[in-house]
Amino acid sequence: MLYTAVTNDWGETTYIPTTLGNALLVIILAALLAAAVLFARMQMKKTAAAPASSDGDHKMNRSKLTVKQLAFCAMAIALGTVLSNIKLFHFPTGGSITLLSMLVICLPGYWFGLGAGIATGVAYGVLQLLIDPYVLYPLQLVVDYLLAFGALGLSGLFSNAKLGLIKGYIAGVLGRYVFAVISGWIFFGYYAWEGWDPLPYSLAYNAIYIFSEAAITLVILSAKPVRNLFAKLKDMALND
Numbered sequence: 490m491l492y493t494a495v496t497n498d499w500g501e502t503t504y505i506p507t508t509l510g511n512a513l514l515v516i517i518l519a520a521l522l523a524a525a526v527l528f529a530r531m532q533m534k535k536t537a538a539a540p541a542s543s544d545g546d547h548k549m550n551r552s553k554l555t556v557k558q559l560a561f562c563a564m565a566i567a568l569g570t571v572l573s574n575i576k577l578f579h580f581p582t583g584g585s586i587t588l589l590s591m592l593v594i595c596l597p598g599y600w601f602g603l604g605a606g607i608a609t610g611v612a613y614g615v616l617q618l619l620i621d622p623y624v625l626y627p628l629q630l631v632v633d634y635l636l637a638f639g640a641l642g643l644s645g646l647f648s649n650a651k652l653g654l655i656k657g658y659i660a661g662v663l664g665r666y667v668f669a670v671i672s673g674w675i676f677f678g679y680y681a682w683e684g685w686d687p688l689p690y691s692l693a694y695n696a697i698y699i700f701s702e703a704a705i706t707l708v709i710l711s712a713k714p715v716r717n718l719f720a721k722l723k724d725m726a727l728n729d
Contacts, residue, residue, distance in 0.1 A: 561726045562597045562609045569593040569613055570620065582682075584698025591641060591699075592706050595661045596719075598645030599654050600726040606642030610661075614638030629676040632668055640664025654719050655710050662703045669695040 573590040594613050598606020614634040624630045643664040644657030670691045678687025685693075709715055 558601060558605070558726070561600060562605065562612075565593050565596050565609060566613045566616060570616055573617070578701075580698055580701075582694060582697055584694065586698060586702045586705065589702075589706055589709070591662060591665070591702060592658060592710075594638065594641045595644035595654075595658050596722070598642045598661065599648050599657050599719075600723050601645070602648050603642065603645030606645035606648075606657075606661075607639050608642065610642035611635050611639035613641075626676055629672055632672045632676075637665045637668035637672065640668055652716075654716065655707065658706065658710065659703070662699060666695055666699050669699065 569590045572588040572593060575588040575590075576585040577588060578586045594610055595606070597609040614637065617638065618624075618630065618634045622630075624633075641661040641664065643660040644654075646660055647653040647656040650656055670688075673691030673695055674688045677691070681687050681690035710719075
């Protein structure tokens with residue numbers, strides 16, 4: 490009902506979302522964005538001081554902040570989706586370096602905290618599934634699209650730490666790598682290079698493209714003007 494199983498000439502079965510399946514994914518995407526806003530609002534409620542105004546004005550300010558958080562999360566998802574399709578380099582072994590797409594998806598966690606980051610990352614994964622699905626098994630869909638991209642939201646663990654963006658980015662990338670390795674080991678072991686067992690193959694295959702992009706991103710983030718720019722973006726996201 491939600492997916493159509495298609496078998497190619499090599500006997501591989503791919504699950505393609507039906508119209509109902511795509512509609513459900515869109516609903517899930519909207520719900521996850523709403524969850525990102527809710528978590529962000531909870532984070533802000535703990536740290537923001539109440540303004541010296543009437544109760545009605547206070548509720549209005551919180552409502553505006555919530556809409557603003559939603560806008561920033563949505564912009565990160567949209568920009569990350571665009572950048573994920575800009576391939577700077579394709580590896581002969583598979584995988585590619587994108588134009589800082591993982592960094593962009595890590596930003597909501599850096600801005601608003603762990604809950605908002607994970608929810609936004611999962612929403613981004615749902616959008617990736619809508620745009621370019623590659624699903625061999627239903628459970629692989631969960632690992633590759635929901636858990637792996639959702640793990641980029643682990644950046645929220647360091648939202649208030651010194652050098653929080655760098656630490657958070659590393660945490661998010663490592664989280665994505667763990668789930669990518671699990672997926673490659675369990676679901677794609679058949680494609681292991683000759684003489685390689687599935688687990689070492691998955692460790693190496695995913696490390697090549699994920700950590701290559703991460704290394705380039707960390708070099709860029711090591712520049713103080715770049716860090717200052719992202720700090721200003723965070724101030725914009727958090728303040729009216």
